[in-house]
Amino acid sequence: MYSKFLILLLLSAFCTSCGSKPETTRPVTGTITESVYASGVIKGENQYQVYSTVNGLVEKVLVSEGDLVKKGTPVIQLVGKVAMLNTENAGLAAAYSRISANGERLSELENNISLARQKMNNDASLFERQKNLWDQKIGTRLEYEQRELAYSNAVNAFETAKLRYNEALKQLRFQEQQSQKNLQILQTSAKDYIIKSESEGQVYDILKKAGEMVTPQTAIAIIGDASRFLIELQIDEYDIAKIKIGQKILVNMDSYRGTTFEAKVSRVIPYMNERSKSFTIEAVFVKAPQTLYPNLTCEANIVISHKEKALTIPRDYLLDGGYVLLQKEKKQKVSTGLMDYQRVEILGGLKGDENLIKPQ
The missing domain is CATH 2.40.50.100 (RNA polymerase II/Efflux pump adaptor protein, barrel-sandwich hybrid domain)
Structure with a gap:
């Protein structure tokens, strides 16, 4: 009894399926807009x-x-107390290293030069006098050589005194510059x-x-920025080639449900995020909402192309490879154009009066 009931149920289902007709449609002429979907956030300009x-x-x-x-x-x-103390120490070292703070040392070296010059001039006079006497055969050769040696030593002492002064001045200038640079470095660090x-x-x-x-x-x-905002959107790498500066964007935000705002593409950042495989673009509102906050989320459709009178069919009637099914399941090759989420434009292959069968 049970097996008979099961056979009848299967036969009934089979007959019902055999009797059902496939869905059909015809191409229609209307408006179609192709767009690229993107999600993103609102950011302050120069954020x-x-x-x-x-x-x-x-x-x-x-x-x-x-x-x-x-x-x-x-x-x-x-x-930054330690940095401040280090800066103060560097300031003290810089002040101590200034040339003006080492005037006594330089004055002492200058006095040494003056004394060495006086002795050199005095020994030069004595040597010249002894030389004249020697030329007149007066005095001894030993006296002459002693005066000559004294003058030579005085010249060397004078040159040495000048050298010590110049070396000291050079060293003080180096220490002054070095301490000033160190002070600037620490001052910069303190400012950090x-x-x-x-x-x-x-x-x-x-x-x-x-x-x-x-x-x-x-x-x-x-x-x-306190008053100017922009839209930062993430675009899939497959769609980035379609995006151009100035394209129209329709923006929706959860904070303004039911309202669509118009924007336009202002910048395409030519660098792909390797992790998300997406590009970042920026857009500006044509007319911004009255109140905006940074990091508000949004969804957008970037209008790639728009046509008022286009021959279109539902997207689910289009087979892979660009075919459609006609009566008696005959395949017809078609060429397509714009495509939105529901319909696709037919550029060739159909006249417009054909009955199309929806693929199962």
Whole structure:
């Protein structure tokens, strides 16, 4: 009894399936728009993350979220007492190394030069006198040679005194320049403990609090334009060749549900993210919403092409390889054009009055 019932059920299902007719349609003329889907976020124009160039602990946060800042405005101060002390020591060393601070030493060397010059001139006179006497056969040769040796030694002493002065002056100038450079380096390092804004804008977010550790690898704040925003979108590598500057974009945001905003492509960044296999593009609103915030998420359709009168069929009627099914399951080759999520444009292969069969 059970087997008979099962056979009847299978026969009924078979007959029902045999009797069902396949879905059909005809090409229609209408509007079609081809677009590329993208997702992204809203960013402030010139938005950037603030980083520290040194490691340290946050001593004080100097601004609040929403504050307007100018270029060079202090944002966060790090604990930098050691750097300040090192800078003060370098300042003392620089002051001690100045030439003006070593006047006594240079004066002493100058006096030595003056004394050596006087002795050299005196020994020169005595030698000249003894030479004249020797030429007149007066005096001894020993006296003559002693005067000559004394004059030669005086000349050497004078040159040595000048050399010592010049060497001392050269050394003092080097020490002065070196200490000044060291002071500048430490002053620059000390300034690194006060992190400043790189451009004018609004503080979007403060990412660190007092007492937290800061490194050059971690952002401490986000700053961007206070009133101008742009759209940052991620484009798949397969679609990037279709994107051009100035193309129209239709943007939807969860914060403005039911409203579509128009934008246009303003920049294509010619670099692919190897991890996500995507490109980044930027766009600007044609007419921006009244209120925007950084990092609002959005979805967009970038209009690649648009045609008002196009012969189209549903996309699910198109077979792989560019064929459609006609009556009696005859395959017909067609050439296609624009394509959206539902329909595809037919450029050739159909007249427009054919009945198409939906592939099973």
